[in-house]
Amino acid sequence: xxxRDAYRIRETVHSGERTARDWAxxxxxxxxxxxxxxxxxxxxxxxxxxxxxDAVDRAARGRSLPLAGVPVAxxxxxxxxxxxxxxxxxxxxxxxxxxxxxVIDRLEDxxxxxxxxxxxxxxxxxxxxxxxxxxxxxxxxDPERVPGGSSGGSAVAVAAGMVPVSLGSDTGGSVRxxxxxxxxxxxxxxxxxxxxxxxxAFASSLDCIxxxxxxxxxxALLLSVIxxxxxxxxxxxxxxxxxxxxxxxxxxEGMHLGVPGEFFGEGLDPEVRAVIEAGIRNMEALGCRLHExxxxxxxxxxxxYYIIAPAEASSNLxxxxxxKYGYRAPEYDDLLDMYRRSRSxxxxxxxQRRIMxxxxxxxxxxxxxxxxxxxxxxxxxxxxxxxxxxxxxxxxGPVAPTPAFKIGEKVSDPLxxxxxxxxxxxxxxxxxxxxSLPCGFxxxxxxxxxxxxxxxxxxxxxxxxxxxYARAYPLPDPSTRLPIPGA
Amino acid sequence: xxxxxxxxxxxxxxxxxxxxxAELDAFTVQFQHLLDYIEKLTEVDVAAIEPTxxxxxxxxxxxxxFHEDEVRPSLPVEExxxxxxxxxxxxxxxxxxx
Numbered sequence: 001x002x003x004r005d006a007y008r009i010r011e012t013v014h015s016g017e018r019t020a021r022d023w024a025x026x027x028x029x030x031x032x033x034x035x036x037x038x039x040x041x042x043x044x045x046x047x048x049x050x051x052x053x054d055a056v057d058r059a060a061r062g063r064s065l066p067l068a069g070v071p072v073a074x075x076x077x078x079x080x081x082x083x084x085x086x087x088x089x090x091x092x093x094x095x096x097x098x099x100x101x102x103v104i105d106r107l108e109d110x111x112x113x114x115x116x117x118x119x120x121x122x123x124x125x126x127x128x129x130x131x132x133x134x135x136x137x138x139x140x141x142d143p144e145r146v147p148g149g150s151s152g153g154s155a156v157a158v159a160a161g162m163v164p165v166s167l168g169s170d171t172g173g174s175v176r177x178x179x180x181x182x183x184x185x186x187x188x189x190x191x192x193x194x195x196x197x198x199x200x201a202f203a204s205s206l207d208c209i210x211x212x213x214x215x216x217x218x219x220a221l222l223l224s225v226i227x228x229x230x231x232x233x234x235x236x237x238x239x240x241x242x243x244x245x246x247x248x249x250x251x252x253e254g255m256h257l258g259v260p261g262e263f264f265g266e267g268l269d270p271e272v273r274a275v276i277e278a279g280i281r282n283m284e285a286l287g288c289r290l291h292e293x294x295x296x297x298x299x300x301x302x303x304x305y306y307i308i309a310p311a312e313a314s315s316n317l318x319x320x321x322x323x324k325y326g327y328r329a330p331e332y333d334d335l336l337d338m339y340r341r342s343r344s345x346x347x348x349x350x351x352q353r354r355i356m357x358x359x360x361x362x363x364x365x366x367x368x369x370x371x372x373x374x375x376x377x378x379x380x381x382x383x384x385x386x387x388x389x390x391x392x393x394x395x396x397g398p399v400a401p402t403p404a405f406k407i408g409e410k411v412s413d414p415l416x417x418x419x420x421x422x423x424x425x426x427x428x429x430x431x432x433x434x435x436s437l438p439c440g441f442x443x444x445x446x447x448x449x450x451x452x453x454x455x456x457x458x459x460x461x462x463x464x465x466x467x468x469y470a471r472a473y474p475l476p477d478p479s480t481r482l483p484i485p486g487a
Numbered sequence: 488x489x490x491x492x493x494x495x496x497x498x499x500x501x502x503x504x505x506x507x508x509a510e511l512d513a514f515t516v517q518f519q520h521l522l523d524y525i526e527k528l529t530e531v532d533v534a535a536i537e538p539t540x541x542x543x544x545x546x547x548x549x550x551x552x553f554h555e556d557e558v559r560p561s562l563p564v565e566e567x568x569x570x571x572x573x574x575x576x577x578x579x580x581x582x583x584x585x
Contacts, residue, residue: 094570096569098569098570205543229551231554234543234552235541235543237543237544238544238547238551297531300527300531302524303524303528304528306521306524306525307525322572323572323579324570324571324579325570325571325572326570326572327572328572328573332582334582335581335582335583336503339503340503340504341505343502343503343504344504344505344506353514353517353518355502355504356495356499356502356514356518357521359498360498360518360522363498372538373528373529373531373533374528375538375539376531376533376536376537376538377528377533377536378538379536379537379538379539380533380536382539414520414521415520415521418521429542430542431542431543456542
């Protein structure tokens with residue numbers, strides 16, 4: 001039973017050919033067989049999954065639920081009622097949310113079956129999933145390499161065929177980059193397109209819950225279920241959700257595509273460049289018109305992001321004080337000491353680094369020079385995109401400067417890790433949607449994704465381009481590339 | 488912008504984090520390294536630029552963000568205390584504040 005196509009899975013449940021229970025069992029069996037090797041799941045409760053699948057089978061009778069019986073993996077920073085949610089951190093090692101994130105309710109109303117919670121960098125801070133307090137997740141294309149991060153577990157769950165679709169979160173590239181490293185598709189929606197209610201906050205003006213799948217059609221399916229205004233999230237956009245499935249079928253001939261010169265400068269691995277340039281020529285061959293564009297403030301993007309995101313994180317993570325939930329140190333002298341010990345032991349080094357950076361940038365005497373200035377540079381970054389989209393419908397470029405790097409290679413050099421986010425952070429700063437599309441492989445067999453960016457609320461444009469590309473240049477069947485037997 | 492050990496200690500105090508001696512030295516070096524990189528932003532001319540603090544849609548926000556203050560169903564007390572490290576009798580117990 002092939003767990004790579006959510007659309008097909010729901011069709012088999014609609015027709016009665018299969019049941020939700022059949023698919024849940026298939027997913028559980030694959031996880032059981034593969035998870036210890038790949039390090040993907042943090043929490044799976046098989047009996048709960050079975051009960052849920054049976055409930056879907058009862059509810060689905062005679063109805064066409066959009067995700068009937070579709071197994072989904074959820075990044076462990078998204079709250080699932082009654083199912084442990086750790087955010088990859090010792091701080092929340094035993095935390096069981098008393099409520100569902102809105103996206104979970106929407107998935108379940110649509111008939112999906114949440115199979116379990118997957119590994120991530122602690123509090124979504126990282127680009128390799130190495131910052132998880134619990135386990136290492138490995139890249140299925142080379143087990144000595146990282147899957148990317150922070151949504152590494154979400155990407156591998158799909159890439160390794162454990163589930164057809166997953167949810168991750170993308171604050172600076174955390175879904176697009178692992179998707180690129182693992183040969184799957186990842187779509188960061190427009191900020192506010194998908195409710196953040198129940199997503200444990202890292203950077204409130206940047207965080208976006210984002211789907212991962214093997215096809216544009218499945219991305220469209222997921223997005224149409226989770227997108228839309230939510231009164232629990234004041235930042236969720238009161239903008240109508242288009243028919244994404246209909247968008248897929250629209251032609252791309254004559255569309256104007258921009259190639260930002262700044263995304264092809266120094267630091268871009270030559271093999272990645274070659275794959276992306278071939279991808280861009282492929283897009284042109286579909287009848288798209290290419291234009292050179294400039295995003296002049298790209299060189300300031302990483303510095304800008306690494307003030308804003310840590311600043312927001314320092315505020316959001318102030319709630320972890322051992323009072324109402326989360327880790328509380330066993331011994332302390334007084335209240336403030338309880339805070340200090342709980343936080344210093346509950347948080348890992350990267351989280352502490354970012355809290356410190358953010359606290360500094362917001363502190364009295366430094367606020368204007370750092371955070372104040374960063375907010376103004378953000379305006380300029382956003383304006384670069386507004387200008388570019390006056391000329392073109394979408395932008396093409398790499399997702400990351402390199403393919404997947406080796407486990408341990410960057411973890412002791414935070415700045416090197418941060419610099420690898422150069423092509424992805426600007427979409428979060430500007431609030432625009434962006435998609436990572438499998439585009440090819442390096443000579444060593446490592447996947448490379450192409451990034452497609454569009455203006456706010458133009459997810460349809462991204463899906464349309466991805467679908468036309470995938471039809472003309474079939475994405476390689478993962479099983480022909482993966483070293484996993486029976487994948 | 489050079490940062491001293493004592494400044495790092497001040498920030499740690501604000502952030503309610505504590506570091507051991509060796510940790511603090513290593514951290515100060517790393518921190519300095521990051522701050523040196525972030526200095527890049529001083530190259531940008533931001534003189535006449537308005538700050539952007541978020542990118543959410545705020546048109547007609549009065550209509551779609553505010554709502555009447557009506558009492559609605561909420562979490563029962565036991566569930567709210569479900570993850571409490573030290574639940575008292577229907578409350579969160581902490582060391583003396585005053």
